[in-house]
Every structure is written in C-alpha cells, then in structure tokens.
Amino acid sequence: MDLSVNIAGMKLKNPVIAASGTFGFGREYSKFFDLNRLGGISVKGLTLEPRKGNRPPRIAETPGGILNSVGLQNPGVHAFIRDEIPFLRGFDTAVIANVAGNTVEDYRAIVEILSDADIDAIELNVSCPNVKEGCLMFGSTASGVFEVTGAVRKVCKKPLIVKLSPNVTDITEIARAAEAAGADCVSLINTLLGMSIDIEKRKPVLANIMGGLSGPAVKPVAVRMVYETAKAVKIPVIGMGGISNGNDAVEFMLAGASAVMVGTAGFVNPNVWVETVQGIEKYMRENGFEKAADLTGALII
Amino acid sequence: MDLSVNIAGMKLKNPVIAASGTFGFGREYSKFFDLNRLGGISVKGLTLEPRKGNRPPRIAETPGGILNSVGLQNPGVHAFIRDEIPFLRGFDTAVIANVAGNTVEDYRAIVEILSDADIDAIELNVSCPNVKEGCLMFGSTASGVFEVTGAVRKVCKKPLIVKLSPNVTDITEIARAAEAAGADCVSLINTLLGMSIDIEKRKPVLANIMGGLSGPAVKPVAVRMVYETAKAVKIPVIGMGGISNGNDAVEFMLAGASAVMVGTAGFVNPNVWVETVQGIEKYMRENGFEKAADLTGALII
Amino acid sequence: MDFRERIIKTETLSKDIHLIRIRSERITDSAIPGQFVNVRCCSGLDAYLRRPISICRVCRSDKTFDIAYMKRGKGTSLLCNFREGDAIDVIGPLGSGFTMPEAGEKIAVVGGGIGIFPLLYLVNSCNDVDKTVFLGFRSKDAVVLKDDFERSSNKLVIATDDGTFGIKGFVTGPFYDWLKTNRPDKVYTCGPLPMIKSVAEYCIERDIFCEVSMEQRMGCGIGACLVCACKVKEGLDFGYARVCRDGPVFRAERLLFE
C-alpha cells in the first residue's frame, strides 16, 4: 500500500500533517512520538517580528470543541530560521512554514525571507481570527485573498499553500481567488469565530472576547467546505477541522482533500497523529485502496 | 421576579420560545408538557403551497450536534391557518409563524395571508440551507435581506422577525439590512451549512448531501453572532443555537439577546424548554436580577 | 416528566446482540406490538441523539419490557455499558403498532436481522392464531431468540445467508415456498430493505394483507421534526410520512420503496 501523496510539488510520506499553532515547532511532541511518522508539520504561525500574542485566558472549552485566542505569539521568522529549522530538519518530514502579517508588504517580506530557507512549503495564513487587523481582513474577501496571494507569489520560490477562513459566505469564491492568484494548494478550515461567556463572572471566558473554534464540533462545517472547494478549484486541497482519527481523515479525503491536518485532537490524545496515519491505512486495507491518493474525492454521489 | 419580556411589540411571559422546525405545530410536545409554560412557539416553516421536503435520510449525528435536511416539508399556509392555529390558540403562549418562499412574491403573498390570521408575529426565514433556490440566496446578502424584508414589511400587519443565516462573512451587515428594511426584530442563528460522510458506504449521510448544523456544537458561533448583532442594531435580538439549559440561555441573553429559542436539545430532552425557563429563573434569583429583561446585554467587558 | 426507569437485567444474546430488561409501568401499561422506545445511550454528547429500539417483549404482570439491540455504532456501544440496577432514560411507547390478527386467523411473520425484535412481541401477543414465523440471519452465530419464537409460534423456519443454520439463503425463499400452499390472513415483516420490499410486493400482488415495520434515522422520535421521512402514496402523488409517528408500521400498499 502506498500512503504517500504528492501535493503542490511536495511528496509527503503520508497525508497527515500537524496543524499550525497546535504543534509549536515540533519539539514538545517529539518527546511523545517519532516525528518521522508524520507526513508534515505546519509550524506555529510566523510573523516578520516576534509577537507577544493576546492576554490570557486564551482558551475556552465548548461543547465538542475549544476556542483559542493565542493571537500569533511567535519568536519571529529570523528566530525560526536560526533556532527551529535545524531541529526540524533532523526529521524526515515536510516542514511547512505558516506565515501571517498585517499588510501585503509584511506577507511579501516574510515569504521572501522564507523562500531562501530550508523548508518545503509556505502556508499563508490569511484567516487568523485572533488578531485585530491584518490577516482576517484579507481572508474574508476574494479580492483580499487575491491581492495578498498575488503579491506573495511573485517572490515565493516554495510551494505556496493558502489557508482559508471558514467565516465567509462563499468559500469557493475565496478558493478560486487564491488559485487565480497563483496558489499551489489551499488548506482549510482555519477556526470559526466564536465566543463563550462565563455567566458567573458575566464576562467572556477569553480576555480577547472572541476566539477561534476548532475540534470535533466544527467537523461537519469543515467537511462541507472541503467538498465545495475541491469541486471549485483544480489545485489540491488540504482538509482539516476536528479530525480525531483515521476515519475522520478518510471523510475529508473522500470529500476531496489530498492531505489532512490534525490539531486540536492532539491536545487530548498526543497519539492522534500517528493513530490517524494508522487509521487511514486500515481503511485502505479494508476497502481495497492501493494508494492513499485514490481516496481523494472518492465519494459516491 | 418578572420573567416576562417585551419584544417587537409582543409581551412574552418568559423569554423561552420553541425554535421553528423542531416543534412542529406544538401538538406532539403538548403531550409531554404544558405548552402554557412557553414564552412562545415558532412553528414549522410555512410556504404558500404544501411542500414535500427532501428525500431521506434527513438527519445525521455529528460531534455535539446534528445535521438536518428536512427541506421545509409543511402543509402550506392555508392548512396551517385552518388546522393548526385553533389548536395553538388553546394555549396562552405567543404563536410565531415561520415562513419561507422561493421568490419575493412568495414571501409577500404568504405574509399578506398571515397578517389577517390569529397569530402574534411572523418570522421570516431567509436562511434555510436545505432548499435549492430561494431563501438561502436572500439570506446570504445584505441586499437580498433588504429586498425581501422591505417587500414583506409593506404588507405585514404583525410584528416582523427576520431570521438570519450564520453562513455569512459579516452577520452585522445582514442584520442592519433587515433593520433598515423595517424588521421589528432579528432572530439568529439558523443552521450552519455542513456535511457528513458515511465512509463505509462512501456516500453523504444525508440524501441531500448537505444539511444544517444545530445543537450544542454551534453554540460558540451563535453566541458570537448574537453579541455582534446586538451591538450593531437597535431592534431586539432573539438568540438561539445549541441552547440546552437555563445557563446556555443566560449566556445568549448576557450577549445581547432579548429572548431565546430552543430546538435541537428538545430531541434529547423533551423537558428542555421548561427546564430552560426554570434555569433562567434560578440564575436570576442567585444573581439578583429582578427582571429577565435586565439580563439582556448585561455582559461586563 | 422523568423518563428514567430501572434496569432489571442485561443479557448477551450473541456476539453482537444484547438485551436489556427494564421496569416501567408507564411503558408496559400501554405498549402494543410494533411500537418502540427512544433510548438515551449516555447523558452527554458522545451519542447525542436518542436511539429508537423496538419493544421486543412485555410482561404486564411484573411491569417489565425488553429491548434487544445490535451493537453497531456509538450509541449502541454505549448501551453495552448499562448494568442491572442502572437507570435508563427511555421515552415510549412510541409509534403505531401492528394491526393485531383476529382470533382464528392465520398469520405469517417474516423477519431479518434486527427486524426480528418487534416481531417477537407480536407473535407473543396474539392468541388463538395460527402463526408461522420465518427468520433470516447472517449465520449460525447470529441466531438469537430462537426458543422464544419457537414457543410462541406454530411453525418456525430459520434461514441463514451462509447456510450454517437452517435453510441456506434469504428467508424470503422458504416464505414464498410456503405461500404456494398457504394463504395467510395477515403477513407482518421487518428487516433489511430488500427483504421487506420483496415481501411487500409479493403480498400486494397476491392481495394478501401485509404490514411492514420501517426504519429511518430519527430526531425527536415523536413526530415533531419531520426528519424520519418515509415515502408513501398520497392519492396519485407521493408524500413523506413520519416513521416515528405515522409508523414505524405501515400497510404495504401505502409504501413507495426507493
């Protein structure tokens, strides 16, 4: 059986990638399992300069999911290149640099820097709901996504993944804008904007008031958007949102995803990434799939 | 303690309303509890002519929620007036006629008919995700909502509630359009568009492929949208989406809702409506609120 | 209203089939064969919706009833954790029941897989009736409640898909053979779609009274949400009836199988 998938010019040994922001730069989880078992790692969202992130509390538990409002706390792209890439390159797994900015110029600058770094792909986060200005604005309109993707494309020497926000009326319009502007791949979904209130304190649980919803609760919305997007664009789609096991991953692949990312579920079960790979394998074996790539879009309508 | 609330010219004995589509015309649940205990009932979505609805399966269970694709099966407005209003009027609870159509003309015609019927308010469903054409299209743009609300307003002699779709980039823009066109109130959220796949059959669980997500899973998205909307408009807001008890209802009211609707949770617990009223009462008692109306927007930021 | 009742015993009938006996005056006082209960499998979100399970046996004297279920997905797996003495939240009895045969009539009952459970309650409940029962199972391991059916019927025919028990093949085979020399007053069927469809059509062609118990995914289970649609004739047109309230038992003529 062949678990490998080719997307956006990368060959991944399997379709399971750690989702950005849930996996740091891989160091912590490397103590729990062998990172070589992952198809890839999308690192914590990077910005040009270091960012402190938002005030705590930054997390709230909701029915079947969580809200987070980390707000892009990160050491900046230079520290990433200096301190983290060498560590990540110690493993045979694709390294995807997730990036964000406030202005088109920010995005262009960071992508230019990363284009010369030893990474496999760049994932453009145009959809982070947890920062006041910047990336959420780009991600919520087709023109915004077109503009930032186009600007970045000119300087990007790596495969370019654009990560889409689910907080939009029509995800296909946004995905097509990314494709038209030169994206090699789209990934979705980022978190759904949500809010939770502590009724005893009469205050929002998150200091930031709102945060991004992820985890099992969002899965049906994510699967729907992946399905719609995969039909709307020709470039490959990376699916995510609530994946907790191999069956969930298969669901996204049948809906049209070429690979998947897994995040929140790892907080509960640090084995989730490895188990997801094993689960996909088991499904393939039991259902007569030779290649993981054949799962993509194999839904019968 | 005063549980009553005034919204859109109606006086409700308490802020808890049965959500449209989950409560039929009240007959079934009347065998489980005394409908007099409800603030109001929003009936199953009505159309001008009877509708058959979608092919089954029409429901899928998802993590912490459900997808439905009933597709507005209903006996038509005339049968409602003839057969159901007399029954509903046997109870001292507000009757809200939830209506939908394919064209502005449909909406106008049904509202005109209902304006002379013995009901308390009309809830315009411009946001049903389960019918191919029609109401979803209106609900997803501010101009569509403005158009249909405006057309209906001219002939509507009852308090007019416009029910908003959460499947939009900016809910406040849509809510403001409804307000500008003359709505007396907005209710939200309708269901989030979602999809679920049976990986053994490799087919969508729902015959309709996609359906509307409701239940606890959507609560954080709903609370966020109620919070945003209540700040954006001056007309009252009815909040819903995943409410399962009094604490959830209080969460929506603190976020800005003047009343709440409860639907899906009743499938699991037919006592949920009564328990929600009791739960609000308990919270008020323990937290020194004299009037339920004082809960509205009492969030401390 | 409180729907919690006490579990009197639990039993494993086969690898995948389990039985729960519940004490409930509310349910045993009014239940009729063909009805079901809607069971909460956990108190939280893990199997959020209730699961519809047929009433399989009722003992009015000691106020207990049985449900038998196959362990399949999340909900039924959680049901396996229930133990004697536990409280279980069951709404019911729900839905329409079978039209009971008159004394002296001759009936045939055709059940497959989990469809046999409501039929046991049916055959248990009719006296002075000539009852022939046809049951289909996957294989020998899956055969359950054989003695119970045997006791309360005049004749019991079992078929298994793989021939490891009784007649090999679908249960419809021996039933149609039997029909060549027998004309029942009423036929009742419940089980996999291809089976019930075939039985229904066969009976309609021969103008034999036939009732079918249908399955569909449910929301409320009481008729309010319209999710449990079942395609039925409405005059010259079609419409959707509610399995939970208009059914689960329907006259064969009314159904439009897809």
Add this chain to the structure above:
Amino acid sequence: MDFRERIIKTETLSKDIHLIRIRSERITDSAIPGQFVNVRCCSGLDAYLRRPISICRVCRSDKTFDIAYMKRGKGTSLLCNFREGDAIDVIGPLGSGFTMPEAGEKIAVVGGGIGIFPLLYLVNSCNDVDKTVFLGFRSKDAVVLKDDFERSSNKLVIATDDGTFGIKGFVTGPFYDWLKTNRPDKVYTCGPLPMIKSVAEYCIERDIFCEVSMEQRMGCGIGACLVCACKVKEGLDFGYARVCRDGPVFRAERLLFE
C-alpha cells in the same frame, strides 16, 4: 504511548475535595514537587480537554502518587465517577518543579484553597529543613490534609475566611506576622491570585527568595499551543511564558501580575 494507569484508591477528603491514588512507575520515577499531571476526565466529548492537577503526594516505593481535586465544573465532576481499579489516562509529570531547599534551610509555605496540594508534596519531600506552613481555607468544612501537613512540617498555621477553624481571615495575615520575627531562606506559594500576588510582592520587597505556582487554562499541557500564557518580565519589556512548561512554578521576580 499509552497513558492509562490504574487507580489504587479514591477518597473523599471533604464535601468538594476528592483524592485519587494512582499507580504509575512512569510518573513516580521522575516526578518532583510542583509538577502536575494532565488528566482525561472522560473518553468522549463531555469534558473534552484534559484537566491539569498537581501531584500532591508520591510514594516511590509502591509506585503510587496522589492527586487531590476540587469538584467544580464538568471535568472534575466526571472525575468523581472514577473508582478503585479503573484505568485513568494521565499525562505527566509535566512542568517545572520548585527549587528544593538545601539541607538546614528554613522555609515557609503559603497555600490557599486548591493551591495547597502541590505544597504538600513539597513539604513531604524536603528533609533537614525547617518548615513552617500557612494554609488558608474558606471554612472549617473545607480544611483537608491537615494531619499530613502537620506531620511533615515543623509548624502549621491554619486560617479560615470565616474563622470557623484556626485564625480568622486571610492566611497572609499570620504569615506576615510570622515574617516579623523570622527570615526564611525560601518561600513557596500557591493559591488564589490575590494571595500569591501579595505574598510574592511582600517577599520581593524584603528580598526573600520566593517561588509561585501559577494556574492558567491549558490546551496541550506540554508547551506546544501557547494558550496557557502567564505574563512575565522580559528585560525591560514583558512577554508571555507558558504555565505548562516554563511553569507552573515561577520565581516571584519574574511574574507580572495583572
């Protein structure tokens, strides 16, 4: 990796406080005072995230450790269902521990509410040290583990908010009184924010070594997700450290209380 361990016993310490003793070589072999475990309270969605709970006692010889927790919300309520013999999924030991005092040193420990649990493991673990312990509780009913603290400290002072046990008022009162005539080498504190903030500031002013164990809502619990932020000094600026990995124990000087 499998994080399931066996529960050796459960115990109710007071109305709201419960203790679970768990056998785990993995955890007892490496744990140090101040560390915590991240506990899965159910296998499903009802309390989705793990809950961080301090290690309260370790017995290296029989490979067991204790956690004590207050029943508050969904997760801790579910924890109350666990019984002797059950498996429990615990990741740990996690986080930084306290700087242990040297032999011959004099320490003071100031704990309030659920903050007392990691402090018990601390005082239990240091020998040849002069230990004075100050514990604050809401009221008499809430006083737990008194004998344990008494046994392993030189002096134990208890205060209750309502004066139903020990000294009336906040525990900081007797601690500051004690400081007038005593100068500890190290002070350790854990508990409600106003308390730890006051203790930290008091010690900083007097240039006494002080370590504070912090609480924050967590996601991963291992340092990967950055949700458990705690405001700390970074040069002349501030930054956010991770309670789960950079803490939960921090030097008082490093913290910026909000």
